[in-house]
Every structure is written in C-alpha cells, then in structure tokens.
Amino acid sequence: MTDGPAAFLALLDDDPTWRVPGAFRWRADAADQLDLWLVSLDDPAQRQRAEVLLDAMAAADDVLFAQVRDAIRAGEGRAALSPWLDVGEPTGAHYDALDALIAGVFALAEPVPDDPRPPADMVFYQPTPMRHIVDAVQRAALSPADHVLDLGSGLGHVPLLVHVLSGAAVSGVEREPAYVASAREAAVSLGLPEVSFTCADAREADISRANVFYLFTPFIGPVLRDVIARIEAEARTRPLRVVALGPCTRTFARQAWLHTDAPDPEAADRIVIFHSRR
Ligand SMILES: C[S@@+](CC[C@H](N)C(=O)[O-])C[C@H]1O[C@@H](n2cnc3c(N)ncnc32)[C@H](O)[C@@H]1O
Known part of the structure; x- marks a missing residue:
C-alpha cells in the first residue's frame, strides 16, 4: 500500500x-x-x-x-450496499472485504454448534463468500416474484443478503438449532419478515413453496442424492432453478431433468445456475 x-x-x-x-x-x-x-x-x-x-x-x-x-x-438495503456490489465474475473460495462488510452489517452471533461433528455425509458450517451471492442474484435475475430456499443455511447470511438484494422471499433450512436461533434473531433485528428459518433436516423439511434452491454443498453422498430426488419431485409440479456452488455442482450437472447455459456446468469455484426441463 x-x-x-x-x-x-x-x-x-x-x-x-x-x-x-x-x-x-x-x-x-x-x-x-x-x-x-x-x-x-x-x-x-x-x-x-x-x-x-x-x-x-x-x-x-x-x-x-x-x-x-x-x-x-x-427497505433501502440494496441501494446502501450498491458501492460494493461490482463483483465482476467471481471465482474461488477465499473471503474478502465484502464478507467483512456483510458480517459487520448482519452482526450474526456465532454460537458453538450443539453438534460440532456433523453426521456422515453432512458438511460442517462454512459461509458462501458473499461475492458469489451478489453474482447469483444478478445472473439468476432473482426478484420479489421468487421464493428462494437455502438448503443448509448455517447462520443465515445467504437468505438475508438474497432478500436484501432481490426482494425475494427467502427461507433457510438448517439442522443445527443454535445457528437457526442466530439467523432468526438477525432477521428480526433487521426487520425482514420475508426471511425465515426452519430447524430441520433437508431430507424432511417442507420444500414445497420454493422455486429457487440454493446449495453450497451442504451434504454429499446419499444425503445429497435424497435431497436431489425431493427437488426433482417438486420440479414435476412447477419450473424450478437450482443455484449451486462447490463440489455438489458436479452432481447437479449430471441430472437429466436439469439444464444449464453455463460454459462449465461442473465448475466448483463459481455459481452455476440450472433450470428444470419442462
Ligand atoms: C457449507 S455450509 C453452507 C451454509 C450456507 N448455506 C452458506 O452458503 O453460507 C452447510 C450447512 O448445511 C448444514 N447441513 C448439513 N447437513 C444438513 C441437513 N441434512 N439438513 C439441514 N442442514 C444441513 C450444516 O450444518 C451447515 O450449516
């Protein structure tokens, strides 16, 4: 410097x-x-x-x-954050100044999880770098007409930011009760009634209201397989989008009921957006 x-x-x-x-x-x-x-x-x-x-x-x-x-x-959060929303074509898993800014704004308590060692095939908490969420909101053209569901929502950064940037209703499903309590507290303190959190296993949670599913590789193996089967069943009832980041993207890229325009449908370090086939 x-x-x-x-x-x-x-x-x-x-x-x-x-x-x-x-x-x-x-x-x-x-x-x-x-x-x-x-x-x-x-x-x-x-x-x-x-x-x-x-x-x-x-x-x-x-x-x-x-x-x-x-x-x-x-109701003016997007405008207030606009000086920091030019994220280009983000890649990578590192954190940057935008993450520090969002962490300061959301002021999420970071409780010690009740269950620090997740069961087999379930991934421990790690937040999505926020530039990827800015990118996802833009590329998926999320709007107040959408209902986004973050499967494995952790402390809730993604639902909070997606709603602030797009106006979409957003829910999070998270198995760790302490994280859900922290996320709910932040949504209440920020006055965001359209952001909600449920403490549940994604294999059993109600996913019937969402038309956009976000997954930052919250699980792998048979758990991912079960949840994908549930999303596929929902896709028979309405058009859906799946927004994926990390290794789970590869599994979505192999689903015949999904398609994407992404140049690299299996990219693990960039958001990939999939659409259900009619
Ligand atoms: C990689 S973190 C992603 C957090 C958040 N979606 C984000 O992108 O910032 C994965 C989260 O999924 C949760 N998780 C893992 N298995 C789950 C399951 N079967 N049902 C619900 N949540 C689960 C973990 O507790 C963890 O908080």
Whole structure:
C-alpha cells in the first residue's frame, strides 16, 4: 500500500478521507497492512499510533454498519450496499472485504454448534463468500416474484443478503438449532419478515413453496442424492432453478431433468445456475 510504517502512518494523519464511513474497502486494506506491521513493529510510539488508528478505523466501520442496517430496515438495503456490489465474475473460495462488510452489517452471533461433528455425509458450517451471492442474484435475475430456499443455511447470511438484494422471499433450512436461533434473531433485528428459518433436516423439511434452491454443498453422498430426488419431485409440479456452488455442482450437472447455459456446468469455484426441463 505504501513504502513503510512511518510513511504510511504519516499518510493516514495527512489524509483523513479514510474516516468517511463509506471508505470501507480502503480502510479494510489499510487495517490489514497495519495489522501486518504490528507483528514486527519495534518502535513503541509507532506501535501506539498504529493501535489508535486501528481503533479509529473500527469505529468508522461501526458507523457504516449501523447506517446500512438502518437502510435495510427502511427497505433501502440494496441501494446502501450498491458501492460494493461490482463483483465482476467471481471465482474461488477465499473471503474478502465484502464478507467483512456483510458480517459487520448482519452482526450474526456465532454460537458453538450443539453438534460440532456433523453426521456422515453432512458438511460442517462454512459461509458462501458473499461475492458469489451478489453474482447469483444478478445472473439468476432473482426478484420479489421468487421464493428462494437455502438448503443448509448455517447462520443465515445467504437468505438475508438474497432478500436484501432481490426482494425475494427467502427461507433457510438448517439442522443445527443454535445457528437457526442466530439467523432468526438477525432477521428480526433487521426487520425482514420475508426471511425465515426452519430447524430441520433437508431430507424432511417442507420444500414445497420454493422455486429457487440454493446449495453450497451442504451434504454429499446419499444425503445429497435424497435431497436431489425431493427437488426433482417438486420440479414435476412447477419450473424450478437450482443455484449451486462447490463440489455438489458436479452432481447437479449430471441430472437429466436439469439444464444449464453455463460454459462449465461442473465448475466448483463459481455459481452455476440450472433450470428444470419442462
Ligand atoms: C457449507 S455450509 C453452507 C451454509 C450456507 N448455506 C452458506 O452458503 O453460507 C452447510 C450447512 O448445511 C448444514 N447441513 C448439513 N447437513 C444438513 C441437513 N441434512 N439438513 C439441514 N442442514 C444441513 C450444516 O450444518 C451447515 O450449516
């Protein structure tokens, strides 16, 4: 970002634009740099200056998070997030500044799961990097006419963000009760009655209202097979879309009742959107 700690600290003193709440990305990069230097910085005065700046950056972030939360409650969340929604053609499993922003805005409690070791063929909690969800909302053209179901919804980032960006009704099904409690709390605190969460096994949950199914590889093997059979049965009653990320995409790509325009239907590091055949 700059030549060294002394020059960088001077830059932060001279140019106050990083204090503007909306300068989130810049602040995130600067905080990363300061954190890195703090590991080896020997000069006590520089250390103290860096720590004060990090606190000031966290305070500016908190102001931004509160502003976006207020906008979400007022039904203007998409506009409030718009400066950070240009995600290009995202790939990969890493997290970036958008994930930090969404984590700060949603402020989801992260409880220890009651069952820290999931049963065979069920995958432990790992959130989708949020740029993939921005991409999915755009490419699947999600709208208030849709009902999206996140199968294995974890702490609820996906349902919350999908609703904020698209206006679609969104539900999450999650087997871990502590995660469901946290997700419900966030939906209530953000004033989002069209986002709901059910604590259930995806093999048994009610999936009859959804026309879009999202799966970030929540299960594999026979569990995935059972859930796919349930979605296929629903596809006989109405047109459906399946939005997949991760290794489960390969299994969906092999379903004769689904088709996709994606150049690589088996891509594991990019959202793939499948449509049911009529
Ligand atoms: C990889 S995480 C995905 C979380 C979330 N969908 C996201 O993309 O951010 C998988 C989640 O599925 C849940 N899960 C695994 N097997 C399940 C099942 N049979 N029924 C419901 N949820 C399940 C796990 O507890 C975990 O929270």
